[in-house]
Amino acid sequence: MPTDTKGADLLHSLAQTTTSRRTFLRTASLSAVGAGALVACNKASGEAPVQGATTARSSATAAGATGGTMGAHDTSHNAVAPSPAAQADAMDAMHEKGIKAFPARTEGKGNQLLQPRIEKGVKVYDLTAKVVPWEVEPGRRVEAWTYNGVVPAPQIRVREGDRVRVVLRNELPESTAIHFHGLELPNDQDGVPFITQPPVKPGQTYTYEFTVPNAGSHMYHSHHNSAKQVGLGLLGAFIVEPKRPAAIEKVDVDHVMILNDGAHGYTFNGKSFPATEPIVARLGQKLRIRYMNEGMMIHPMHLHGMHQTVIAKDGWMQPAPWKCDTLNIAPGERWDVVVNCTNPGTWAFHCHILPHAESDHGMFGMVTALVVEK
Template sequence: MSEQKLKSRREFIRLAGMASIGLGAAACAANVAPLPPTTTPASPDSMAAMTPAPAATMVDMDTMHEAGVKKFLDNIGKDARFFGNKLEPKVVNGVKEFTLTCSEIQWDAGGGAMADAMAYNGTVPGPEIRVTEGDAVRVIVKNDMKRQSTSVHFHGQAVPNNMDGVPFITQPPIKPGQSFTYEFTVKNVGSSMYHSHHNSAEQVTRGLLGAFIVDRKDKAKDPAYDSDYTLILNDGVGGFTFNGKGFPYTQPIAARLGEKIRIRYMNEGLMIHPMHLHGLEQLVFAADGWNLPNPYYCDTINIAPGQRFDVIVTAHTAGVWAFHCHILNHAESSNGMFGMVTAVIVK
């Protein structure tokens, strides 16, 4: 992983110096209390409840902002799961077979405050499933939850109707203790998702979600890139999160000067999240897995629930570039940055 390129404490300290320039007045958070889970769409009242209590004085405020940045920099490279949680298939007679086990767990979105979550294979998000166009896949879903039935929908994949994962429409719900096997041949390329399609406002936002990525056979049809990152946005368990963590426990994307970074945004939450990257433009080339006839540049891309966008960022300028949701109370309070904040670090 590219964050491992950040080799030494000395580099962290140097980058911390860069951060004070690169993040500037927008800068970051303190050791804020992780946010409580929500199971219903946030109203202005619940939004207020998700925002930490204000810092008492200007000095407190600045101190907490600085502490958050330091914590973020100190945590770089300490969560290999953040960008590296992949599920390896078992190949059975040419079919790529994956097993997902649903369970109720406690999830730490950062800082040690545990929240009631639902997970595939014990993590939020569930592990990334990655296959190739044309693959035959089998996904065995076991429901080890105690209190709720479930189902899995492969969001963005054209599957046979009886594999579509909608209880009482295409299949019975998978009750606790039961399992269901999904089988299909992968047709759609690019960035899709898998998630619960049963009591989904609760089950998906509590963690029953994951990336389902399909590599194209003819790579010449996509723009060239050197590295590939997935950012799953959520606004349920643990508050506002990327890949299950809120700032300062998110991981940055670390790139060398000139690197072309592919970023796959996937919104599994209940709210829109406009993702803003400082300093480096984003070339949007695919929506919902489909390559666009006219890719376009932007610095802020709005991602609605269920949408996926693929962008290329060329790391043309060195620095620590803040990277955050621009609904600002998803990203910052008077205590500093929290939630949907990370950085692209270019060396």
């Protein structure tokens, strides 16, 4: 990413790019030079450059497989191997195209604020669990299990002490239930089938109602067949604003970043790079990031150029803020950090388990950018 490019210019120019990375990879892997480069990449890095990515459906994996099939074991009519310089150029071209496609447009956007209906002072949220197609990155559509048709689910944002009702309609082919992860609710509102409630069968509607007890960055998700159901998208942010915010919580930009690593691949807010959303702030602004891990793996989140100040863990304010540049986010955890945006430019921002973020074919998965505009 060019650090000397103004964020707005970069975003504008990147938005004009219509080449999808998947299309590009397919094209590249079918061209003679591209196939040669992919063969070389596969050989150079050993067995499989992208098998660290557990998603068999990731385009990087698919492209890697295509590259391997095209040439790795097919040397019978391979007259002249490309020179190392040509191989490097071909590989770099793939990386560059991936970056230039960012931020790529895709259908559907999750994590948008859900406005409640107010009924006698109660904030009422209607959620319909249903299966929809979901575009994770340009041209890659997957089956998603969603609340209201988006991944992540619509964001619920309330205040400490609010009375909340959540009406769940199940249009899935399986039973389900909602667990409000992090909220210290009465037992019968905890959302775990056969422990605190019966499963909500297909076609049924189930109502949760409670007074919001504790502030912080929380989540809601399925707690039934959850490795599958949460992996497919039944998850969202449940943010509780405190009655008395701490001074350090007064920020200019508030960004929720939900990590997942299920059947859709490595995603931030339901999208894989280059379709991930950049975070944009102006020089001197304070940015809050609310990390939430809905996946099954740890993801150490690394921001280039500026440190992160950790202010809260699982919704609880830390006794004292502390600084880091890489913060490990384990499954189920929420970490809140503040970034003082003091360093202008477009900064890489990614999971530092590198096979979750980059392959021979370029960046993918858990990569985005923080753009600090002058």
